[in-house]
Amino acid sequence: MTGLRFQHYDWAGGREAMLRFGPDAGPIALAALPLFEEANRTRQFACTILRALAERGIGSVLPDFPGTGESLVATADATLSDQRQAYSALAQQLGADIYALSIRSGALLEGDATLAGRWHLSPQSGEELVRDLERARAAAGRAEGDYAGNRLSSERIAALREAVPRGDGRCRIIRLDTDPRAADATYPGVPLWRRSEPDNNIELAQKLAADIAHWIAA
């Protein structure tokens, strides 16, 4: 059974939905989309990567976290701590051979989860994320606390600002070739997470799936 499945997982605070791709056995890539608006811009791209991974025999999950996707938790009520707890609970339920596949601020959700490795696409720190949120809020002329329709408390913003992606253990950082920051590898492509209209890049998704598959197998 390797087609797309709709499943769910439980964590201490409730139940969340997840998409499952590829085989159940063997290593599993646990995908985490960026937080907030960038999630909408990268979801289709992430699914394209996961389908390409399935074709290479690697299973994966694309979960909702509390306050994201189809979650019953309102965005305003979700906390970074809850999202990290849900992430850890899911990683534990999936098994021993779990690899983070985190896009942008999705890397902030890994927290203390037990992982065999971390693969980060253009990881973003909490400080950079909050800067983006504040700038978008100011540009849109929104009131304080209203981030493109997301109501975020000052406590939530403070917690996000302090969050940094973990780089310990087995970790691989991928960036676009237009990004001058340090990376283990770079690929040509446009930053879909900043596009004004959502788009996909099938060629890049296939290259990234190959990169992930080689890295997991190494």
Added chain:
Amino acid sequence: MLVIFEGTSQVETTVRAVLADILGLSADRVAAFTADTPLFGALPELDSMAVASVLTELEDRLGILIEDDEIDGEMLETFGALVTFAAGKALV
């Protein structure tokens, strides 16, 4: 590609690429931009949210930091104004 600004061609190329990548404009279209090409208010793709994305992407690619109080309508009025602003940040 036409180089408008002496000594800032690298910055100019980056600004063109960022506008193409973030706003989804064709390479031909941004290649035809001149210093006088109007941007904010003239490009429907460049709404206020896109402005935030364009500036943040410029920061990342040029390794610069743009303070919020530096952002005004003038720097986004024309392609030339945006390149001049970015070059002033990147080349100091």
